[in-house]
Amino acid sequence: MDKAESVCMHRNYPMESHPSIPIGNIRLVGPLARSGYSLVMGREQQSEIAFRIVIEQPVPGVLHSLQGKDDRPLDPKASRMGEALAFDFSVRVGPGPKFFGDQVRREGPExxxxxxxxxxxxxxAASPWSRRMKIDIHDIDQELLDAAAKDMRPIEIAIIGTGKDGTPACATVRPTMRRIA
Incomplete structure (x- = not known):
């Protein structure tokens, strides 16, 4: 082990003086190592849960889509007469709960x-609007997550797709309902 790997970066103590656990190229040191903490959550600790976002009252004729993992539109669709639009996707949920998946985005630690x-x-390209709606999932009740995993049925999140000004909703859009579909 070279000097860079054998010295604790926060204190100039040799690594040998701290209990440590190697994880790939990372070595946990001190209290984290003693606690059995792991930086890696295996997929066996995660449940795949189906989600459905229902956009009620979308502005007719305006294209909506999920955002794909490559930051491109995924499953674009428009409402002809204001009928609801539904988008289905899956999320892996681990203890905490922690959320993972192609459509899951993060902001800060929680x-x-x-x-x-x-x-x-x-x-x-011809639309006068260029927006995104942000639908939170981190605050879904654990009971709802557990029921969806147990029953293998999707969690349905309903939102209103038209803002107070009559244009498409954007920014953080609060759900009007969350339930097992």
Whole structure:
């Protein structure tokens, strides 16, 4: 082991004086190592849960889509007469709960959400709107997550797709309902 690997970076103590656990190229030192803490959560600790976002009262004719893992539109669709739009996707949920998946985005240490792209961002270059809706999932009750995993049924999140000004909703959009579908 070279000197860079054998010295604790926060204190100039030799690594040998601290209890440590190697994890790949990372070595946990001190209290974390003694606690049995792991930086890696195996997929066996995660449950795959189906989600459905229902956009009620979308602005007719405006394209909406999920945001794919490559930051591109995924499953774009528009409402002809204001009928609801539904987007289905899956999320892996681990203890905590912690959320993982292609549509899950993060902001800070806790906040996890899903983007719905609108107008130009959903792939309609002629749209006058270029927006995203942010739908939080990190604050879903553990009981609802457990029921969805047990019953193998999706969690349905309903939102209103039209803002007070009559244009497509954007920014953080609060759910009007969360339930097992």
């Amino acid at each position: 906040r996890r959400f899903v983007y719905i792209r609108v107008g130009q961002m959903a792939g309609d």
